[in-house]
Amino acid sequence: MAQPLSAADVVAALRAEGVAVVQVGSWRTHNRNSKGAWGPVNGSVVHHTVTRGTARTVAIVRDGYADLPGPLCHGMIAKNGQVHMVGWGRTNHAGGGDPAVLAQVVAEDYGTRPSPPTRGNKDGVDGNAHFYGWECENLGDGKDPWPADQYDAIVRVQAALCRAHGWSAKSVIGHLEWSNDKVDPRGFTMASLRADVAERLTHPASWNPSSTPTTEDDMDPIDVWLYKGKGETSDAYAYLRNTKAELDQVRTEVTALRKDIAALTALVKKG
Incomplete structure (x- = not known):
C-alpha cells in the first residue's frame, strides 16, 4: 500500500x-x-x-x-x-x-x-x-x-x-x-x-x-494480424488481403492468355 x-x-x-x-x-x-x-x-x-x-x-x-x-x-x-x-x-x-x-x-x-x-x-x-x-x-x-x-x-x-x-x-x-x-x-x-x-x-x-x-508469447491472435514490420505501413492482414487480390488478377490474366493461345493455335492449324 x-x-x-x-x-x-x-x-x-x-x-x-x-x-x-x-x-x-x-x-x-x-x-x-x-x-x-x-x-x-x-x-x-x-x-x-x-x-x-x-x-x-x-x-x-x-x-x-x-x-x-x-x-x-x-x-x-x-x-x-x-x-x-x-x-x-x-x-x-x-x-x-x-x-x-x-x-x-x-x-x-x-x-x-x-x-x-x-x-x-x-x-x-x-x-x-x-x-x-x-x-x-x-x-x-x-x-x-x-x-x-x-x-x-x-x-x-x-x-x-x-x-x-x-x-x-x-x-x-x-x-x-x-x-x-x-x-x-x-x-x-x-x-x-x-x-x-x-x-x-x-x-x-x-x-x-x-x-x-x-x-510474442501469450498474444491474442489479432496481434499477429496487426503486426507491422519496421518501416512498413501495412499490417500482416492487409498484406494477405492485397496478395489475394493480386493473385486473383494474375489468374484472370492467365485465363485470358490461355484463350488467346488456343485461338492462335487454331489459326495455325487452319493455315
Whole structure:
C-alpha cells in the first residue's frame, strides 16, 4: 500500500520516464473525492476508451457522461504517445472488482496474470479507491492498431508509477483482469505489457531503447494480424488481403492468355 503521489510528483515521475505530458485545465483539483476515498493506492489499471479522435476523447474522459461524471481516469494516453492529464484524486475508472485480485496485486503474488475475476462493477469492491487509472485512445474492437509511440507511452507511464512506489510490474493490471464484466484493453495482452514494464524497470528512467521490446508469447491472435514490420505501413492482414487480390488478377490474366493461345493455335492449324 502507498499514499498516492501528489500531482507535482506524478508529473515529475512521468517526465523523468520520457513521457510527453499535456496538462488539461485544472486537472490537479478535478476529482471525485467527495464521493469516497482515494488511497492508499495498490496499483494501476489500464483501459481503452472505445473512441476515435484525441480532442473528443480528452473531453469525454475529463467531463464524463450524464450517468457517469468525470474524470473517468487520471490520464489519457493518445495515439501519438502524449499523456493528457485530466484529473487527480478519486476518478470514475475502475468501478467494482474482485477482492481476490486486489489481494494478489497488493502482494504482487500471481503468475503471468491474476486469477480470473469473479466479481464486477455491481458486486465488487471499490477499485476507484485503490488504483491509478489510464484510459488509452482506441476503438477497443481488437482491430484498431496501437501505434508504437502510444504503446511505448503506456509502458513508460506504468513504469514511472512502479518506479516511484517501488512496485514491480505485477502492480499493473488491465480492467478485464479487475472486473468480470470488462474486456479492456483489447489488442495486446497485459502479460506482454507487464513483461515490457518489467524490462524497463531494469534500466534507469532515462532509458531510451532503439526499439520497444515485444513479447510474442501469450498474444491474442489479432496481434499477429496487426503486426507491422519496421518501416512498413501495412499490417500482416492487409498484406494477405492485397496478395489475394493480386493473385486473383494474375489468374484472370492467365485465363485470358490461355484463350488467346488456343485461338492462335487454331489459326495455325487452319493455315
